[in-house]
Amino acid sequence: MLKIAKGRISYPAVIGAIIFMIIQVIANLNLPSLTSNIVNNGVAKGDISYIWKIGFEMIGFSLLSVVAAFGNVFLASRSSQQLGKNLRTDIYHKVINFSNDEFDKVETSSLITRTTNDVVQIQNVAMMALRMMIMAPIMLVGASFLAYTKSHELTWIFLVAIPILLVFIGIIMGFAIPLFRAMQTKTDRINLVFREGLTGVRVIRAFRQDQFEQDRFEDANKDYTQNAIKVNTIVALAFPVMTLIMSGTNVAIVWFGGQLISSQTMQVGNMIAFMTYAMQVLMSFMMLAMVFAFIPRAAASASRIQEVLAIKTKIHNPAKPTSLPAESTHSLAFDNVNYRYQNAEQLALEKIDFQAHSGQTVAIIGGTGSGKSTLVNLIPRFYDIESGHVKIDGHDVRDLDLADLHRAVSFVPQTATLFTGTIRDNMQFGNKDATDEEIWHALAIARSTDFVKEEGGLDAHVEQGGGNFSGGQRQRLAIARALVKHAAVYVFDDSFSALDFKTDAQLRAELRQDAQIQKGVVVIVAQRIATVADADLILVLDNGQLVGKGTHAELKANNEVYQEIMKSQLREEDQL
Template identity: 75%
Template sequence: MLKIAKGRISYWAVLGAILFMVVQVISNLNLPSLTSDIVNNGVAKGNLGYIWKVGFEMVGFSLLSIVAAICNVFLASRTSQKLGQNLRSDIYKKVINFSNDEFDQIETSSLITRTTNDVVQIQNVAIIMLRMMLMAPIMLVGASFLAYSKDHQLTMVFLVVVPVMLIFIGLLLYFAVPLFQAMQTKTDKINRVFREGLTGVRVIRAFRQDQREQDRFEDANVDYTNNAIKVNTIMALAFPVMTLIMSGTNVAIIWFGSGLIGNQAMEVGNLIAFMTYAMQILMSFMMLSMVFIFIPRAQASAKRIQEVFNQESTIKEENNPTTLPEATKHELKFDHVDYRYRGAEMLALDDIDFQATSGQTVAIIGGTGSGKSTLVNLIPRFYDIESGEISLDGTNIDKLDLKALRDAVALVPQTATLFTGTLRENLLYGNDKATDEDLWHALDIAKATDFVKEDPAGLDLHVEQGGGNFSGGQRQRLAIARALVKRASVYVFDDSFSALDFKTDAELRAALKQDSHIQQSITVIVAQRIATVADADVILVLDNGKLVGKGTHEELKDSCEVYKEIIKSQLREGALPNE
């Protein structure tokens, strides 16, 4: 836990919290001694002046303790909140730069839990450490020394009380700590099931699996609840048992102390002070037990967060990366490229070899799982290849500055993702310098102008989370428009026309070909329909990750068996171009 706190907290704030805590504890330790003096030298002797004098000293120490406690709490709270803020920020920065390989290693639900619940656990322990963990040992040592100075005979009571308390605390830790550690995993499970239920609600309803999903969530919820009940039951026992031990300690001190007072071996004021110090000693043990219970849970959270920080990105940048040169003509080249998913035995892509230049459209077609999306994900370096070379404008993309490479590529993924805000904000995502004219031009090419203009808000139309207030086809067209606003060298449409009808598909592709900027760029289209790829300059046919055909529609329909099979499977009216 100290490892992830390093560099994320203010050491001056920690030092200040320690200083104020020391002042608070010293002030509190002085109060029982002053009470003893009032009783012994003021009350017993009827010295009113002495009572007033010591009373003012007690008020002074009390005020000093209050001020020190306020300052300590402020610094401890500020430090813990800053630690949480920095952790969340660093986790987000790390995750946002993950390659797709890293996202495959840690579930999204777990990442959310680590960024929220796990960080909160560390925040809580940070403030506990700056409060209880500092206070407990100082108070324990100070109170023990002062109690011994009041009467060393009565300290024999602690020979019985302390072992009993240590055994109880040990049992508490033994049973509670594993349950606290299990809470994080069970929280992950609840988040995962809940998130799947929300994102897949339409599928759940379509298959009438509402009850099944409710049962899944109920199982996860009951599991978490039962674990929480167990740990809270154990923790609920702590306070009554501690109260019992403290009460028993008081009885023992009064019992033996009264005998000492009767024999005139001890003064009444000293007995009162001793009882207060005894309570401070036992409270110190109680605070330490709380710390030892919460630290393992925070340690488990810290370990989970550290796993995120320790994830080594497979995407490595050169120490001095190359920037893309200014060019009016562009070239994209795959030179015998192989790619394998992490941990997989089989190659996902095997010996992919092709090139495209400005103004050309490269279409990629093949069966489900043939590697189409994998191939286009290699262009912006979402994954790194195993062998071969991918180059853009004559430069190996491995040597390019990653930001410059991704600035040069506009990608429309399979799933159209829109962000909460306005339509304008979404369209400006890739090019914040675009004018309204640029935005309307992109919407016109994407065939999205009509439904945007229908709304009085126009470009300021509100977009709900995930674009939930648009249909699938509308979301797809808006995602295409967003990519077109970006002035890129390579435009990649990863099965982006699947939600469009044939007429809109054809009109959109025709508009793309007529756009002056697109004519100077390279267009890569992944599609399932022959009609979508038929007019491409080069069609790549993939089968099980291998390039089994390359050429135009006219060439492939006679020479490529896989392409012929796709044509046969789509022999229905409107599915194919005119032969």
């Protein structure tokens, strides 16, 4: 907890909250003594002026307590909220810079829980710490001392009441703490099931698994609910137990205090003050118990957040990054590249070697799982290679500043992702300075002009994930967004799969004719022979190995794997 808070919480606000709390406690501790003085010296003697004098003092201490309480709550809230804000910011910044390897370590649903629910748990405990955790020990010590000064004969009651209170609290917390710790894991489960249900709703309906998914969510929800009911029921027992012990303590004080008063060894005012201090002592123990009940859950949340923050990002800027100079011509080269997934025994890519220059198109084809997407993910350093070199314009990508590298590579992933906003917003995601003319030009190349106009132009609304567009339309918009960006390398990772053959052919023809795109290198991952046939260089992958390299004509004549792919897709009389 302290490690998580260090450097993320406002120290002046914390100090201010502590000072205000000390003032509040001191003011509250003075009120029972003043009440005792009014009874002993004012009421008993009929001294009205004394009662008014002490009454005004009590009003003053009460107002001071209110002002101090306000200051403490304000600063404690400010500190806890700032802690939460900084934690969310740090988690987001950490996650946004994860490589694909790091993303594989933590599930998305768990990351969402850690950024929201776990942070809230830490905020709540920080707030309680600056309120109850400071108030309770000061009040406990102060009230115990002042109670002793009012009647040391009755202090033995504390020796009976406090151990009983601690035993009950210990039993309650012993049952509650494991359940508190389980809450976060169960929250993760609900988020996972709910997120899968939302993102996969079409698949669920298509396979008529609605009831199965509802049952799955119901099980997760019921498990969480039962756990929450159980832990809240257990914690709720603390209040009646506390009330019972406090009532018993008051009865004991009145009983034995009455005997002391009858023997004239104790004044009535002192007994009243002693009863108030006794309640403050017991309430202090209660507040500490409540804080310690929530600490285990917050500690579990802090541990989960620390797991994310402690993940070491493998891909980062070099100590002395090389700047990528602006050039009119560009190149891409793989020099004997090997890559292995984290903790994998076998290489995912082995001895990949090729070169391409401005105006050239490199196509990558192969069976499912052959390593096509893995290969193109190495270009923008979504993964880092094990050995060899990946070079852009003659510079190893590992020597480049990551910002420069990502500016140099325009990437269209397999899954077309659009963001909530307008079409213009999504297009400028690739190039924030893009003009409407440049956007329309990119849309024309991506064969998207017609349906964008039908939707209302560049200001047409885009729903979350592009849900108001078809799969092919989303792909074309994602392609257009990549084309708006002026890059050295354009990567299309199986980005034409949802396009019909005619649109596919037209789009690739436009790519070849566009002067800006021809300044860079185009890399296309595809499954269809028709998509790769006109490429300047075709790479054939099989089980992570480069088993063929050349033009369509060369591979058609000499490469067995390429020939098999052709036979599986085209009839002999239709082969290109």
